[in-house]
Amino acid sequence: MDPVISIQSxxxxxxxxxxxxxxxxxxxxSGEILALLGPNGAGKTTLISTxxxxxxxxxxxxxxGGYDIIHDYRKTRQMIGLVPQELHTESFETVWATVNFSRGLFGLKPNPEYIEGILKDLSLWDKKDTKIMQLSGGMKRRLLIAKALSHEPTVLFLDEPTAGVDVELRQDMWRVVEKLRQNGVTIILTTHYIEEAEEIADRIAIINNGRIELVExxxxxxxxxxxxxxxxELREPLQSIxxxxxxxNLELQAEGSRLVYDYDATQSHTGIAGLMQALSEQGIAxxxxxxxxxxxxxxxxxxxKESS
Ligand SMILES: Nc1ncnc2c1ncn2[C@@H]1O[C@H](COP(=O)(O)OP(=O)(O)OP(=O)(O)O)[C@@H](O)[C@H]1O
Ligand SMILES: [Mg+2]
Structure with a gap:
């Protein structure tokens, strides 16, 4: 349960x-998938960028990884892969050259097999000789992921990776994320598709107005x-409860034809049996x-809602 990233005040x-x-x-x-959720302007990108x-x-x-992000910037940056929210990728370079160049920027030896693997995982292999400016939006996003992974980071930030991408890219992406997780990479992602976080995250952090409201x-x-x-769904509508x-804890909906009961499923007495009995006593079918x-x-x- 070692923290790989520690953020204080x-x-x-x-x-x-x-x-x-x-x-x-x-x-x-270390090794977890943390989803950072929050409304627009909450501070997610600012936090990641910092x-x-x-x-x-x-x-x-x-x-x-124990190193200070300011004093040991080169060390910490080396450990991190970042897939930014905004796309700034207009270039005459090819996919292959760009991703290999990214790796070189971190002072690593070339590793064509590794880069080939990334491009294949991201379904970009057949575009390896295509110029960046000729890629579609979704392909550019794939490229950003490939660049972020080029130097074999141990911590990966994905800032809104699935905003505006198609189902196929989403699935590719989650496959890649799962593979990275198996290799021990720590992943921090932001998304507005909360069901995605629900599916893949180990922990959830909620940020609102620049404050972390909850981590769980x-x-x-x-x-x-x-x-x-x-x-x-009632056989005969009710005028009132x-x-x-x-x-x-009941609510009548749909002009009295629907009765909705809210209950706490973690309690041993949910009240459902009592409700059923009370309904039958009233002759409500x-x-x-x-x-x-x-x-x-x-x-x-x-x-x-509560916190604002
Ligand atoms: N360079 C800047 N100068 C001044 N304010 C900024 C700057 N960048 C961001 N902000 C403000 O900081 C707040 C947080 O922005 P941030 O981009 O971190 O939000 P976010 O949670 O990533 O939102 P979104 O879900 O829309 O991406 C916003 O109110 C934004 O307007
Ligand atoms: Mg943002």
Missing amino acids: LEKTYDNGFEALKKVELEVI VCGIVNPTGGKVTV RKDELMRKLGRKQLTL PDNLADF FKDLATRQSSLEDIFIDLI
Whole structure:
């Protein structure tokens, strides 16, 4: 459970006086996939850019692999691969030359087999001799990933890697991420597709207004904050919720034809048996029922609402 990245009281105030990071504390565990979630403008890119040495912090301390990001910048940068949010890739160079050049920038010996492997994993191999400027948007994003991996980083930052990409690239990307994870690479990603985070992340960090609101193991978060809902489609619509059902957390929807019961699935007494009995005493019949578990997205929206 060693932290590979340790962020202490990190602050960033931009030149115009805007406080984008407010005493951020975060430890990233070696080998984990951490999803950094937050609304637009929350400070995700600022945080990532600071750890990568692109944005200068105005306070606090960050270490990567035990090295300080300012005093040992070359060492920390060497360990990090960054797939940036913005695409700035217009060039007459070919894919092959660009990715090999990126590796060279870190002072590593050429390793054509390794680069070939990356390009194949990212379905870019057949474009290796194509000029960057002739790639499509999705291919440019693949190229950014290939560049970020060119120097065999042990920590990979993916800032909105799947924004605006097609299903195939997403799947390629998650395959690559899974392979990297198996090789022990630590991965920090931001995404607005919360179901992706729900699927692949080990831990979730939520940032809002420059503050880390929460860091938690995903399964723990789902267990603690996850709620379940039982929906009953009634045979006959109800005008209102009968008195003997007032103790249950019920809501009438769809003009009285649907009864929704919110309950805590982690409790041993969910109240469902009691609800069923009370319904039958009232002669309320239903024709269908469904249960639904709250998703990470529901949890995220609730947390962001609470804190703003
Ligand atoms: N160079 C800058 N100068 C001043 N303010 C900035 C600068 N860069 C970012 N900001 C502000 O800092 C805040 C955080 O921006 P950041 O890009 O980190 O957000 P984000 O969480 O990555 O958002 P998104 O989900 O839209 O990518 C925003 O309010 C933004 O306007
Ligand atoms: Mg961003």
